[in-house]
Amino acid sequence: MYKYQEQKWIMFVLLFKFVQISKANCKIQIEKVYKSAFCWHQGLVSVPQDLPVDINRLDLRWNNLTTIQNYAFARYTVLEHLYICDNQLRSLMIYSFCGVQNLQLLALSGNKLDVSVYPYGVFRPIENLEYLDASRNMKNGKTDEVVYSLAFNHLVHLRELHVDLVSKPNLSKSFMGMNSLQKLWFDYCYIYYISNKTFTSLPKNITELRMQNCKSFFTIESDALRHFSSLNALDFSGSHIHLHQALRSLYPLQNYRMKEINFHHITYASITRYDYDVILSKEMMKYIATICIQTLDISYNNIVAIKEMSLIMFRHPECFINVILSANRFGIEQMEIEFLYFFY
Template identity: 90%
Template sequence: MQNGKTDEVVYSLAFNHLVHLQELHVDLASRPNLSKSFTGMSSLQKLWFDYCYIYSISNETFTSLPKNITELRMQNCKSFFTIESDALRHFPKLSVLDFAGSHIHLQQALRSLYPLQNYRMKEINFHHITYSSITRYDYDVILSQEMMQYIATICIQTLDISYNNIVAIREMSLIMFQHPECFINVILSANRFGIQQMEIEFLAFFYKMTNLKLFDFSYLPLEFKNPVFPNLIYGSSQNIIEDRSIAIKKIKRLFLPKQLNTIRLTHVMANMNIDEVLAVNCTLAVIDLSYFQSKVFPKFIFKNDHYISELDLSGISALNTKSKFPQVHSLLALRMRQTELCRLIDTDTNIFSWAPKMQDLDISSNFIWYLKENSLGDLSNLLTLNVSNNILQYFPTPLTKLENITTLDLSFNRLITLDEHTRKWIDSQNIKKNILNYI
């Protein structure tokens, strides 16, 4: 299958006798002839081409496949070259299309959706289908209305177009979907485009995704917030040569869709200027903003019922996130790795007071060299604490007040020994917990 790009392979197995089979995984040769032996599979719904070496797909390649297929997956087809625009017309009931990892290129994949216009789709997975080796198309993808004209008509529940080297959006083509209310999961990560030219319009469209549960817009080097340039005239570096603050649109509030459960904006370098993020009667449970480097860190406002259980602020200075969250009694897990927490923990005893029911706290890699009596405040519900990769020289005695702690990670500090009081606390039968100490 790997070597034969000229030899046609006839699939002549007696598939037509498998009248009750609902899911089929089959290898795909470089030049397959999918014979009429497939047509009798009246119950087939899911078709996976697992080891995929197909070279090209014509409008006739899938002619003999049963019309009742709802799920077609062709992942990691590394020898791919072309797919004709009407090739998917043989799947009138298709609701899942997965080309992830195949060498198709996003532009060609979007054009292949021509027969699926106005369909209702559970999933379209175009993750990482654009490669620099596909010389027929530009590696830098610029989304236009022409490219998006077919997908825009489809009601899609899960859309993944991540890791496709999308560098720019033209004509607001990213938000021309006719059915934003259909989206449940949207993954746009690891591309290179920004929304500076349509920030207000994009955020308004975002709120129209009324059933959205997961939104992932991460790993985006959109724009460094404080670039430094060499000054050849005066022989020293200087920050931003011209003041661009006027050009950046000021957005007062970002309203979150009520059904949103998970929002992931991690590893983003941007110049965003949003004052507030507002959730009203929102089902939001997981927020991952780790390594979100922006000029302004917004204030989060939760009105009425809210259920935030996990929050990751790693990689953001604790000075920037301080007082940016309201009292959240539902928060169970907080991660604040590499947040320069050492600059606050010495003077502020209310750092974690806004999350009094917390059970899992990670403050590793923060250059913490000691903890005062009230450095962590009252965290009586804490079960797991990670203080690893700091510079503690002595065991912090305030930790012995955490009566419910079950897991404590002190690895990669500067602890040489444990005093008698600490050892008794660990071994005490009254605690009746399994404390794990890594020193």
């Protein structure tokens, strides 16, 4: 009898140590009433179920999750921020996020989630979400048309979205229900042609559009941005678009008030459709000259000359806070007085 009780006690101690070690692998951090669980580099293949039920933030970055099972987070009912970045996620289930209706931020970047395979209704339980990052998942650009089936129409409170842009995107009408969306970032970017119809399904309330490092990009039709009636920030930095074409794309934005236009390093020698040596003229600058801009970046675009004082013909120079012209090749010797007057 005594030997049995001793063995039972030893098993209890071992089990207690195991549970303690299991919990200790995730660092619990408390700041005032906000409780976070950091479960980095744990080799996890499923969502841990032994964490405090009152955590507000769960960070599962750098693990081995391949799918999120139904009701995987249901015990963490006060969860607000959830990070599942840089795992091996390939699929979600329709009830993956049931039980966490208070979730405000969801980060799924750096996985293998195809934008065309999200189950319909997967975001319905978290319709209060304000920030979604589903970028850096489409590591290889598809050549066929891809229908975006992320069922965004349930995310009526979403304010910021990060997602990949395939070479031939079909941005389905599910986007149109996101009446609160303000910031749209396209991360892994394989698109090579943007027509006047590409963005027609996107909500008109978007204020920031960022398409950085689109290396396959070479054509944008002049009226492609006409659907963004509230736009105040446009970022094409690093994309293969050429300054000549980027300036032409501003045609629908004439007389707008913009916080930022970022055309940093969008002119490449490989774009043979336009001359690599950029010569600014009044014709090229006629649309941007009408815009009230706080920050303008046209650096690193191989601008070699400026004709007809085209760089200082802006109608609203008083709007400028930052103007970045570095890493170009033009000189201002012949228009030094005009430049001083303009910036004064």
